[in-house]
Amino acid sequence: xxxxxxxxxxxxxxxxxxxxxxxxxxxxxxxxxxxxxxxxxxxxxxxxxxxxxxxxxxxxxxxxxxxxxxxxxxxxxxxxxxxxxxxxxxxxxxxxxxxxxxxxxxxxxxxxxxxxxxxxxxxxxxxxxxxxxxxxxxxxxxxxxxxxxxxxxxxxxxxxxxxxxxxxxxxxxxxxxxxxxxxxxxxxxxxxxxxxxxxxxxxxxxxxxxxxxxxxxxxxxxxxxxxxxxxxxxxxxxxxxxxxxxxxxxxxxx
Ligand code: PEP
Numbered sequence: 001x002x003x004x005x006x007x008x009x010x011x012x013x014x015x016x017x018x019x020x021x022x023x024x025x026x027x028x029x030x031x032x033x034x035x036x037x038x039x040x041x042x043x044x045x046x047x048x049x050x051x052x053x054x055x056x057x058x059x060x061x062x063x064x065x066x067x068x069x070x071x072x073x074x075x076x077x078x079x080x081x082x083x084x085x086x087x088x089x090x091x092x093x094x095x096x097x098x099x100x101x102x103x104x105x106x107x108x109x110x111x112x113x114x115x116x117x118x119x120x121x122x123x124x125x126x127x128x129x130x131x132x133x134x135x136x137x138x139x140x141x142x143x144x145x146x147x148x149x150x151x152x153x154x155x156x157x158x159x160x161x162x163x164x165x166x167x168x169x170x171x172x173x174x175x176x177x178x179x180x181x182x183x184x185x186x187x188x189x190x191x192x193x194x195x196x197x198x199x200x201x202x203x204x205x206x207x208x209x210x211x212x213x214x215x216x217x218x219x220x221x222x223x224x225x226x227x228x229x230x231x232x233x234x235x236x237x238x239x240x241x242x243x244x245x246x247x248x249x250x251x252x253x254x
Contacts, residue, residue: 005210007041007226007253008166008233010129011240012069012097012214015048022051023058028243030062039063041233041253044129045240046097049083056092067095067129070103073116075124085117085124095127097235099155101172111154119157122164129166129235130155131214132193136173144171145192152196160201162208168235169193174215176237183224186213190230219248226253 017025026045033043046067047055056066072082088096098121099114118128132151134144148169156165169189174180181189190211198206213225214235225231233253239245 005208005232007250008044008210008212009041009246009250009253010044010067010095010097010166010168010212010233010235011046011246012100012235012237013045013047013051013240014069014102014237016241017047017051019051019054022047023054025241025243026051026055026058026064029246030059030064032243032247033059033064034062039250041250043250044095046095052088052091052093065094066091067093067097067127069097069100071096071098071117071120071124071126073113073120075120085120085126089124089126093126095129095166096121097129097131097168099131099151101131101133101170101175105172111151114155115157118155118165119159122157122159127164127166128160129168129212131168131170131235133170133172133175133215136171139171139173144189148189148193149196152193152200156197156200161205162201162210165201166210166212167193167197168212168214170214170235176216178216180216180221180225183228186225187228187230190228194230217249219245219252222249222252 044065044067046069068088071085075086098117103109121128134147138147210232212233212235213231217234217236218239
């Protein structure tokens with residue numbers, strides 16, 4: 001964390017939540033943000049597509065940003081089941097997650113596709129939260145930096161800058177497992193990613209671009225992770241489904 005980059009606490013609800021619990025969660029998070037007036041961090045919630053409208057209503061005026069979990073590369077057309085970045089923007093979203101490891105695995109998304117999705121997000125006026133991260137086998141094989149370097153090279157499109165792009169480093173083996181890398185390991189990868197970003201977007205933009213850590217971030221470990229020099233917040237899955245835990249992670253960044 002550095003004073004020049006504003007901390008972002010982003011919640012990825014994944015395929016969780018029906019109307020009543022989703023609205024209750026969003027209302028609680030929005031209420032906390034509103035009563036904190038002038039919080040020193042930004043907050044983003046990314047509900048499933050089915051809840052975007054209701055969550056948008058629930059957090060209206062609170063300062064919490066609304067986001068999607070994925071978008072198509074096209075603006076519109078014959079793509080059954082898909083949602084475009086423009087549609088998300090139309091629903092009041094300010095951001096969209098692209099390239100989450102679960103989409104890379106479940107839907108065989110490649111770096112090239114992720115970059116195209118990020119470009120579509122930029123064109124729609126959304127912040128692209130681009131996810132990268134190594135698997136456990138890649139880490140064990142000593143390939144962590146190589147994998148993350150090549151994902152930065154392949155998934156961050158031309159036109160990316162510190163205003164329209166956030167990177168989320170999420171070691172795949174840490175997602176939902178309760179395991180995390182050591183603080184030194186996290187800082188090493190984040191600093192490396194920032195260096196690779198500089199090759200793509202220039203040193204100034206790379207220095208200003210937020211790089212979030214994701215993977216079993218919780219109230220109990222958030223403070224030490226977010227305090228690391230190149231960690232600018234978190235992308236949070238499980239703990240974002242509990243308003244008190246999610247808020248506590250935000251407060252841990254103060
Ligand atoms: C995620 O899926 O982006 C994530 C970080 O999940 P969790 O916080 O549950 O590990």
